[in-house]
Amino acid sequence: MLIDTHCHLDAREFDADRELVWQAALTQGVRAVVIPAVTQASFEPIMAWCVQHPQAGFALGWHPMYVSEAPEDALAQLEQTVARVLEGPQAHQLLAIGEIGLDFYLTREHEARQLELYEGQLRIARQFHLPVILHVRGAIDTILKYLRKHALTGGIAHAYNGSKQQAEIFASLGFKLGFGGAMTWPRALKLRQLAAELPVETLVLETDAPDIPPVWLGHQGRNAPDQLKKIAEEMALIRGLEALQLIEMTGKNSVEVLPKIAHLCT
Template sequence: MLIDTHCHLDATEFDADREMVWQAALQAGVRAVVIPAVTAETFQPIMQWCAQHPQAGFALGWHPMYIEQAPEDALLQLEQTIKAVLAGPQAHQLLAIGEIGLDFYLSREHEAKQLVLFEGQLQIAKQFDVPVILHVRGAIDSILKYLRKHQLRGGIAHAFNGSLQQAGIFCDLGFKLGFGGAMTWPRALKIRQLAAEIGLESLVLETDAPDIPPVWLGHQGRNSPDQLKKIAEEMSSIRRIEISQIIEITGKNSLQVLPKIAHLCT
């Protein structure tokens, strides 16, 4: 089952042709797409769009790169929204808390606020017993520290680019690891090695569209969910196994870690 576990289909890059992009993904064999929010302002637009597209599910949360936009009551807003959604008709489409995490790649200027917001969102995920979708750029060890502390039901480490040891810790904590366009670039030796060596039972596919385009789109290309099958083909080439196995096993992994996806694929 071909599942895009991370796609920002609500991004402005898709405003002109979002429905065409969606239909192209379905025609390319994508069975379900996970759309993670990045700020509270994106919650309602994402949910409204998903309400009209039953094969789309969403995650709600504050992305660490938008930390400066988060109001003082950001955690309360998120908690109240999650509670309302779980009591309503779209409960089956709320797949996770996300995209949340830490980002220390460029700067640690807002580290303290990032940590407060991250830990608060982990607590909300634990309160409602839902998985999390993690942004882990430049901050894996810090993230693992908080995951050990809070002992969640698991989730996905999106765009994983850590070590094999860190991969093992994520997996021990109930997480799957997201791989997408980055591994298609021949010079991305570390990511390609990870894609080859991490157990297939720990991997899920993603596009992160419109970002992280695969090599055939070029660095400035707009990524989209219809590219997922070609990304799966690249993983099958790297691992030297049939693409049917990649699609089957990563699909099962996605259902295992985000169980409500099953409602989207019926």
Template sequence: MLIDTHCHLDAAEFDTDRPDVVRRAQGAGVRSIVIPAVCRDNFQTVRDLAASLPGGAYALGIHPLFVPRASDSDLAALEDLLRAWRDDPRLVAVGEIGLDFFVPEVSTPELRARQEHFYVRQLDLAQQFGLPVLLHVRRSQDMLLKHLRRRPLIGGIAHAFNGSFQQAEQFLERGFALGVGGAMTFDRALQIRRLAAQLPVTALVLETDAPDIPPAWLGRDAEGRLQPARNEPAEVARIADSLAALRAESRDAVIAQCGRNAMRVLPKLDALLSSL
């Protein structure tokens, strides 16, 4: 069960060839793609796009990098749609939500506080509607965990995780899986690679974050220099190869277990794929 648990398939980078992107993913064996929203403007878009794919699923949320342009009315709209669409089998999570303390433009004290406000409100909505969350985690692990400790029944995926082993264990104790993707394929990503190799395979799910975080084979030119590159959901197949090689385990076993992990932490995805 090859699942891309985090792919921004609605992004403008795919506007010219999205059907081909989907066909390549299906040809690579990708059974399901989870498409998270990032702001109010693309709530309907991700829902429609997920409905167009046999194994398509989506999440609704306001990304921390979009918080500066968001308002409390966007949170009200999110609540309204979570209520209206709560019986949609393809709505599997609240996301992408979280905190970003890496990007300077959103890391001023005022905007950190605003990010935290949106994060807490969206955690409360996830709890209200019984949904897991897709978390954006960038230099913000401890603050994310602080609020999760007060809401022990949420769970979900810590996307593109790059924290410590201790932080990883705290997410796992709270019912989360950790997303591994293109960053893991770079030799210099020592911490991510150690986590991917040494944590239990039951802790991990596969993702691309396409069109972002291209894997090593896309992100360098012939001389080994970093270059702009568009990631695609089809690349989750080779990401699975990389994870299997790191762990010295069989590719099939890694894909199967990561698929089970995804369906465990996203229960509605399990029901959706079981019905296909």
């Protein structure tokens, strides 16, 4: 199963042709797509879109780069929304809490608030027995510190770019590692080595569309979920596998870590 475990299809870059982008993805064999929220303002639009697209699932959460916009009661509002959705007709489409985590790559200006929301959202995930979709840029050790503290049902470390040792720790905690367009660039030697050497049981595919375009789109290209098949083919080439074999393996991994996604793969 070809599954895009991380795609911001709600982004304004798709406002002009979102339906065409979606149909192109299905034509290329994408069986399911996960759309993670980044702020509370995106919750309702994402859920409304998914009502009309049964192969789309969503995650709800506050992205670390937007924590300055989060109200004081952001965690309480998230908890209430998750509880409401899980009691309603879209319960099967709420796959995880996300996109949550930490981002210390450029600045630690909002570090305290990032940590507060990150840990609070981990508690919500544990409360509702949901996996998490993690943003881990420049903060993997701190991310892992809090994951060890909270017993979760696992999740995905999106856009993984850590070490093999850190990957082993994520795997021991029930996490998969997301790989996408960044891996396709020839100069991304570390990422390509990770994609080649990490156990295939730990890997899932993602686009992060419209961001992180693969090499064939260029640095300024708009990424989209219809690129996932070519990304899978590149990973298969790196690993010395047949593309269909790689797609089935990573699809199985996606279902393992996000169990409800199996119901979307019609």
